Amino acid sequence: MERRHALELRPGDEVDGDFALVGKEMRAARTGEAYLTLELSDRSGRLSGIMFRPGQGAESIPAGTVVHVRGTVTTYRGMIRVSVRSLSPAAEFDRREILPVGTRDEGELLAIMRRLVRSIADPGLAALVRSVFGDARFMAAFRECPATVDDQRAYLGGLLEHTVGVATICAQLAVAHPQLDADVLVAGALLHDIGMVETVRYETGIEMTDPGRLVGHVVLGERRVLRAAERVRGGIAPEVVSRLVHMVLSHRGGDASSASVMPVTLEAVTLARADHLDAEIARFADVTGRAASIGEPWTDTTNAFGRSLMAPSATDMDSASLAESAARLPRSA
Numbered sequence: 001m002e003r004r005h006a007l008e009l010r011p012g013d014e015v016d017g018d019f020a021l022v023g024k025e026m027r028a029a030r031t032g033e034a035y036l037t038l039e040l041s042d043r044s045g046r047l048s049g050i051m052f053r054p055g056q057g058a059e060s061i062p063a064g065t066v067v068h069v070r071g072t073v074t075t076y077r078g079m080i081r082v083s084v085r086s087l088s089p090a091a092e093f094d095r096r097e098i099l100p101v102g103t104r105d106e107g108e109l110l111a112i113m114r115r116l117v118r119s120i121a122d123p124g125l126a127a128l129v130r131s132v133f134g135d136a137r138f139m140a141a142f143r144e145c146p147a148t149v150d151d152q153r154a155y156l157g158g159l160l161e162h163t164v165g166v167a168t169i170c171a172q173l174a175v176a177h178p179q180l181d182a183d184v185l186v187a188g189a190l191l192h193d194i195g196m197v198e199t200v201r202y203e204t205g206i207e208m209t210d211p212g213r214l215v216g217h218v219v220l221g222e223r224r225v226l227r228a229a230e231r232v233r234g235g236i237a238p239e240v241v242s243r244l245v246h247m248v249l250s251h252r253g254g255d256a257s258s259a260s261v262m263p264v265t266l267e268a269v270t271l272a273r274a275d276h277l278d279a280e281i282a283r284f285a286d287v288t289g290r291a292a293s294i295g296e297p298w299t300d301t302t303n304a305f306g307r308s309l310m311a312p313s314a315t316d317m318d319s320a321s322l323a324e325s326a327a328r329l330p331r332s333a
Helices: 106-118 123-133 136-144 158-176 182-191 194-198 210-214 217-231 238-250 266-293 322-326
Strands: 014-028 034-042 045-052 066-076 079-089 200-202 206-208
Touching: 034 079, 045 066, 106 123, 106 158, 106 182, 123 136, 123 182, 123 217, 123 238, 136 158, 136 194, 158 182, 158 266, 182 238, 182 266, 194 217, 206 210, 210 217, 217 238, 238 266
Parallel strands: 045 079
Antiparallel strands: 014 034, 014 066, 034 045, 066 079, 200 206
Protein backbone atom coordinates (compact mmCIF):
# COMPACT_ATOMS: atom_id res chain seq x y z
CA MET A 1 0.00 0.00 0.00
CA GLU A 2 1.38 3.40 -0.98
CA ARG A 3 2.34 5.52 2.00
CA ARG A 4 -0.01 8.41 2.70
CA HIS A 5 1.21 11.04 5.14
CA ALA A 6 -0.73 12.47 8.06
CA LEU A 7 -2.15 15.54 6.30
CA GLU A 8 -3.12 13.52 3.22
CA LEU A 9 -5.36 11.09 5.11
CA ARG A 10 -9.14 11.17 4.70
CA PRO A 11 -11.99 9.42 6.55
CA GLY A 12 -12.15 5.76 5.60
CA ASP A 13 -8.47 5.49 4.68
CA GLU A 14 -6.52 2.56 6.07
CA VAL A 15 -3.33 3.41 7.92
CA ASP A 16 -0.33 1.09 7.90
CA GLY A 17 2.85 3.09 8.45
CA ASP A 18 5.38 4.65 10.77
CA PHE A 19 4.85 7.80 12.83
CA ALA A 20 6.63 9.56 15.67
CA LEU A 21 4.72 9.14 18.92
CA VAL A 22 4.75 12.76 20.12
CA GLY A 23 2.52 12.23 23.13
CA LYS A 24 0.05 9.83 24.71
CA GLU A 25 -2.36 9.74 27.65
CA MET A 26 -4.30 6.91 29.24
CA ARG A 27 -7.91 7.84 29.95
CA ALA A 28 -11.10 6.15 31.09
CA ALA A 29 -14.50 6.28 29.38
CA ARG A 30 -17.72 6.80 31.36
CA THR A 31 -18.11 3.03 31.37
CA GLY A 32 -14.74 2.74 33.05
CA GLU A 33 -13.13 1.23 29.99
CA ALA A 34 -9.54 2.40 29.44
CA TYR A 35 -8.44 3.97 26.18
CA LEU A 36 -5.27 5.63 24.94
CA THR A 37 -5.17 9.02 23.22
CA LEU A 38 -2.23 9.53 20.90
CA GLU A 39 -0.51 12.41 19.16
CA LEU A 40 1.32 11.18 16.09
CA SER A 41 3.43 13.02 13.54
CA ASP A 42 5.29 12.50 10.31
CA ARG A 43 7.00 14.80 7.84
CA SER A 44 3.69 16.38 6.78
CA GLY A 45 2.33 17.29 10.21
CA ARG A 46 0.42 15.90 13.18
CA LEU A 47 -2.46 13.47 13.55
CA SER A 48 -4.58 12.52 16.57
CA GLY A 49 -5.24 8.90 17.37
CA ILE A 50 -7.27 6.81 19.77
CA MET A 51 -6.82 3.21 20.82
CA PHE A 52 -9.50 1.37 22.75
CA ARG A 53 -8.55 -1.51 25.03
CA PRO A 54 -4.80 -0.99 24.56
CA GLY A 55 -2.63 -3.87 25.61
CA GLN A 56 0.28 -3.62 28.00
CA GLY A 57 2.66 -3.37 25.07
CA ALA A 58 1.01 -0.25 23.67
CA GLU A 59 0.75 1.34 27.14
CA SER A 60 4.46 0.92 27.79
CA ILE A 61 5.76 2.58 24.60
CA PRO A 62 7.30 5.94 25.63
CA ALA A 63 6.67 9.21 23.82
CA GLY A 64 9.50 10.03 21.43
CA THR A 65 9.46 6.53 19.93
CA VAL A 66 8.83 5.89 16.24
CA VAL A 67 5.88 3.49 16.12
CA HIS A 68 4.21 1.38 13.48
CA VAL A 69 0.50 2.15 13.37
CA ARG A 70 -2.33 0.13 11.86
CA GLY A 71 -5.84 1.51 11.91
CA THR A 72 -8.60 3.37 10.12
CA VAL A 73 -9.12 7.12 9.70
CA THR A 74 -12.36 8.35 11.28
CA THR A 75 -13.79 11.68 12.38
CA TYR A 76 -14.81 12.86 15.83
CA ARG A 77 -16.51 16.21 16.33
CA GLY A 78 -15.43 17.24 12.87
CA MET A 79 -11.78 16.39 13.40
CA ILE A 80 -9.87 13.66 11.61
CA ARG A 81 -8.23 11.01 13.77
CA VAL A 82 -7.06 7.45 13.39
CA SER A 83 -8.70 4.62 15.30
CA VAL A 84 -5.68 2.48 16.08
CA ARG A 85 -5.91 -1.30 16.03
CA SER A 86 -2.26 -2.03 16.69
CA LEU A 87 0.69 0.02 17.92
CA SER A 88 4.27 -1.22 18.18
CA PRO A 89 7.81 0.21 18.05
CA ALA A 90 8.99 0.46 14.44
CA ALA A 91 11.73 -2.05 13.69
CA GLU A 92 13.31 0.21 11.06
CA PHE A 93 12.26 3.58 9.72
CA ASP A 94 13.25 6.25 7.24
CA ARG A 95 13.88 9.49 9.13
CA ARG A 96 12.85 11.48 6.05
CA GLU A 97 9.37 9.98 6.29
CA ILE A 98 9.05 10.98 9.94
CA LEU A 99 10.60 14.46 10.09
CA PRO A 100 9.83 17.47 7.87
CA VAL A 101 12.15 17.84 4.88
CA GLY A 102 13.14 20.96 2.94
CA THR A 103 11.89 21.38 -0.61
CA ARG A 104 15.18 22.64 -2.09
CA ASP A 105 17.12 20.15 -4.16
CA GLU A 106 20.11 19.03 -2.09
CA GLY A 107 22.32 18.47 -5.11
CA GLU A 108 21.61 21.99 -6.34
CA LEU A 109 22.46 23.48 -2.94
CA LEU A 110 25.68 21.47 -2.66
CA ALA A 111 26.77 22.57 -6.14
CA ILE A 112 26.30 26.22 -5.15
CA MET A 113 28.17 25.63 -1.89
CA ARG A 114 31.12 24.04 -3.72
CA ARG A 115 31.22 27.02 -6.06
CA LEU A 116 31.27 29.41 -3.12
CA VAL A 117 34.15 27.49 -1.54
CA ARG A 118 36.08 27.62 -4.83
CA SER A 119 35.58 31.40 -4.95
CA ILE A 120 37.81 31.84 -1.87
CA ALA A 121 41.15 32.90 -3.34
CA ASP A 122 43.17 33.10 -0.11
CA PRO A 123 44.94 29.70 0.22
CA GLY A 124 44.86 29.64 4.02
CA LEU A 125 41.17 30.49 4.27
CA ALA A 126 40.31 28.03 1.53
CA ALA A 127 42.28 25.30 3.33
CA LEU A 128 40.50 26.01 6.62
CA VAL A 129 37.04 25.90 5.02
CA ARG A 130 37.89 22.69 3.16
CA SER A 131 39.22 21.18 6.38
CA VAL A 132 35.80 21.69 8.00
CA PHE A 133 33.61 20.53 5.13
CA GLY A 134 36.04 17.88 3.93
CA ASP A 135 35.29 15.83 7.06
CA ALA A 136 32.90 13.22 5.61
CA ARG A 137 31.17 12.47 8.92
CA PHE A 138 30.64 16.14 9.71
CA MET A 139 29.45 16.91 6.18
CA ALA A 140 26.89 14.09 6.27
CA ALA A 141 25.43 15.60 9.46
CA PHE A 142 25.64 19.16 8.10
CA ARG A 143 23.69 18.23 4.95
CA GLU A 144 20.81 16.80 6.97
CA CYS A 145 20.78 19.07 10.04
CA PRO A 146 17.81 21.43 10.59
CA ALA A 147 18.68 25.13 10.91
CA THR A 148 16.61 25.57 14.09
CA VAL A 149 14.42 23.53 16.43
CA ASP A 150 11.27 25.65 16.41
CA ASP A 151 11.43 28.39 13.79
CA GLN A 152 11.78 28.69 10.04
CA ARG A 153 13.81 25.90 8.42
CA ALA A 154 13.21 23.50 11.33
CA TYR A 155 13.42 20.63 8.87
CA LEU A 156 15.99 18.23 7.49
CA GLY A 157 18.33 20.11 5.16
CA GLY A 158 17.47 23.47 6.71
CA LEU A 159 21.04 24.26 7.80
CA LEU A 160 22.48 23.66 4.32
CA GLU A 161 19.74 25.79 2.78
CA HIS A 162 20.32 28.65 5.25
CA THR A 163 24.11 28.53 4.90
CA VAL A 164 23.96 28.68 1.11
CA GLY A 165 21.45 31.53 1.31
CA VAL A 166 23.60 33.61 3.67
CA ALA A 167 26.83 32.94 1.79
CA THR A 168 25.19 33.81 -1.55
CA ILE A 169 23.97 37.13 -0.15
CA CYS A 170 27.44 37.87 1.20
CA ALA A 171 29.16 37.01 -2.08
CA GLN A 172 26.91 39.38 -3.98
CA LEU A 173 27.38 42.15 -1.40
CA ALA A 174 31.15 41.81 -1.80
CA VAL A 175 30.73 42.57 -5.51
CA ALA A 176 28.62 45.66 -4.77
CA HIS A 177 30.99 46.87 -2.02
CA PRO A 178 34.66 46.33 -2.95
CA GLN A 179 35.82 47.54 0.49
CA LEU A 180 34.62 44.21 1.88
CA ASP A 181 37.18 41.39 2.09
CA ALA A 182 35.28 38.89 -0.07
CA ASP A 183 37.36 35.89 1.02
CA VAL A 184 36.91 36.53 4.75
CA LEU A 185 33.22 37.35 4.28
CA VAL A 186 32.34 34.25 2.26
CA ALA A 187 34.41 31.98 4.51
CA GLY A 188 32.71 33.41 7.59
CA ALA A 189 29.29 33.01 5.99
CA LEU A 190 29.94 29.36 5.17
CA LEU A 191 31.17 28.66 8.71
CA HIS A 192 28.91 30.87 10.81
CA ASP A 193 26.40 28.18 11.84
CA ILE A 194 28.52 25.02 11.82
CA GLY A 195 27.95 24.71 15.57
CA MET A 196 24.32 23.79 14.84
CA VAL A 197 25.48 20.27 13.92
CA GLU A 198 26.26 19.67 17.61
CA THR A 199 23.29 21.71 18.82
CA VAL A 200 20.33 19.98 17.18
CA ARG A 201 19.23 16.36 17.60
CA TYR A 202 16.93 15.01 14.91
CA GLU A 203 16.17 11.34 15.37
CA THR A 204 12.42 11.02 16.02
CA GLY A 205 11.87 14.73 16.58
CA ILE A 206 13.83 17.98 16.32
CA GLU A 207 15.21 19.09 19.68
CA MET A 208 18.22 20.62 21.39
CA THR A 209 21.16 18.49 22.49
CA ASP A 210 22.70 18.90 25.93
CA PRO A 211 25.75 20.73 24.46
CA GLY A 212 23.34 22.94 22.53
CA ARG A 213 21.55 23.91 25.73
CA LEU A 214 24.65 24.25 27.91
CA VAL A 215 27.09 25.86 25.47
CA GLY A 216 25.16 27.02 22.41
CA HIS A 217 25.81 26.81 18.70
CA VAL A 218 27.87 30.01 18.57
CA VAL A 219 30.58 28.76 20.94
CA LEU A 220 30.43 25.23 19.52
CA GLY A 221 31.03 26.73 16.10
CA GLU A 222 33.97 28.80 17.35
CA ARG A 223 35.58 25.65 18.76
CA ARG A 224 35.24 23.82 15.44
CA VAL A 225 36.80 26.74 13.55
CA LEU A 226 39.74 26.82 15.96
CA ARG A 227 40.30 23.06 15.58
CA ALA A 228 40.32 23.49 11.81
CA ALA A 229 42.79 26.36 12.12
CA GLU A 230 45.09 24.07 14.12
CA ARG A 231 45.00 21.52 11.31
CA VAL A 232 46.17 24.12 8.77
CA ARG A 233 48.61 25.80 11.17
CA GLY A 234 51.18 27.85 9.30
CA GLY A 235 48.97 28.13 6.28
CA ILE A 236 46.77 30.88 7.67
CA ALA A 237 47.71 34.06 9.53
CA PRO A 238 46.58 34.23 13.20
CA GLU A 239 44.91 37.62 12.62
CA VAL A 240 42.79 36.11 9.83
CA VAL A 241 41.71 33.31 12.17
CA SER A 242 40.78 35.94 14.77
CA ARG A 243 38.62 37.83 12.25
CA LEU A 244 36.91 34.58 11.25
CA VAL A 245 36.27 33.56 14.87
CA HIS A 246 34.89 37.03 15.59
CA MET A 247 32.37 36.60 12.77
CA VAL A 248 31.18 33.27 14.16
CA LEU A 249 30.86 34.70 17.69
CA SER A 250 29.06 37.88 16.59
CA HIS A 251 26.85 36.72 13.72
CA ARG A 252 23.69 37.02 15.80
CA GLY A 253 24.30 40.77 15.85
CA GLY A 254 22.07 42.56 18.35
CA ASP A 255 20.59 39.36 19.79
CA ALA A 256 22.11 39.54 23.26
CA SER A 257 20.75 36.08 24.11
CA SER A 258 22.78 34.43 21.33
CA ALA A 259 25.71 36.62 20.31
CA SER A 260 28.88 36.26 22.40
CA VAL A 261 30.17 39.63 21.20
CA MET A 262 28.82 42.44 19.05
CA PRO A 263 30.15 42.64 15.46
CA VAL A 264 32.91 45.24 15.16
CA THR A 265 34.46 44.54 11.75
CA LEU A 266 32.86 45.39 8.43
CA GLU A 267 32.67 41.73 7.42
CA ALA A 268 31.13 40.73 10.77
CA VAL A 269 28.49 43.48 10.53
CA THR A 270 27.71 42.41 6.95
CA LEU A 271 27.41 38.74 7.95
CA ALA A 272 25.07 39.58 10.86
CA ARG A 273 22.79 41.55 8.52
CA ALA A 274 22.87 38.83 5.85
CA ASP A 275 22.05 36.16 8.44
CA HIS A 276 19.08 38.17 9.66
CA LEU A 277 17.90 38.93 6.12
CA ASP A 278 18.00 35.31 5.03
CA ALA A 279 16.05 34.25 8.12
CA GLU A 280 13.45 37.00 7.58
CA ILE A 281 12.94 35.99 3.95
CA ALA A 282 12.45 32.37 5.00
CA ARG A 283 10.04 33.42 7.74
CA PHE A 284 8.06 35.60 5.32
CA ALA A 285 7.92 32.77 2.77
CA ASP A 286 6.67 30.35 5.42
CA VAL A 287 3.90 32.67 6.65
CA THR A 288 2.69 33.71 3.19
CA GLY A 289 3.13 30.24 1.71
CA ARG A 290 0.66 28.80 4.21
CA ALA A 291 -1.93 31.40 3.16
CA ALA A 292 -1.27 30.73 -0.54
CA SER A 293 -1.69 26.97 -0.03
CA ILE A 294 -5.33 27.49 0.98
CA GLY A 295 -6.01 30.07 -1.71
CA GLU A 296 -5.85 33.16 0.51
CA PRO A 297 -4.36 36.29 -1.12
CA TRP A 298 -3.42 37.78 2.28
CA THR A 299 -2.35 36.35 5.63
CA ASP A 300 -4.04 37.23 8.89
CA THR A 301 -2.24 39.41 11.42
CA THR A 302 -1.31 36.61 13.86
CA ASN A 303 2.18 36.00 12.54
CA ALA A 304 5.78 36.86 13.37
CA PHE A 305 5.50 40.17 11.49
CA GLY A 306 2.35 41.31 13.34
CA ARG A 307 0.58 42.45 10.18
CA SER A 308 -1.31 41.10 7.20
CA LEU A 309 1.07 40.12 4.39
CA MET A 310 0.44 39.63 0.67
CA ALA A 311 0.68 35.96 -0.24
CA PRO A 312 2.45 34.92 -3.45
CA SER A 313 0.43 33.98 -6.52
CA ALA A 314 1.20 30.87 -8.55
CA THR A 315 3.09 33.10 -10.99
CA ASP A 316 5.23 34.56 -8.21
CA MET A 317 6.04 31.09 -6.91
CA ASP A 318 7.44 30.11 -10.33
CA SER A 319 10.16 32.79 -10.13
CA ALA A 320 13.88 32.19 -10.75
CA SER A 321 15.37 29.27 -8.87
CA LEU A 322 18.24 29.44 -6.43
CA ALA A 323 20.48 27.93 -9.09
CA GLU A 324 19.63 30.74 -11.51
CA SER A 325 20.45 33.29 -8.83
CA ALA A 326 23.72 31.51 -8.10
CA ALA A 327 24.65 31.71 -11.77
CA ARG A 328 25.00 35.46 -11.26
CA LEU A 329 27.66 34.99 -8.56
CA PRO A 330 31.18 36.19 -9.38
CA ARG A 331 33.27 33.36 -10.76
CA SER A 332 36.56 32.47 -9.15
CA ALA A 333 39.70 32.92 -11.15
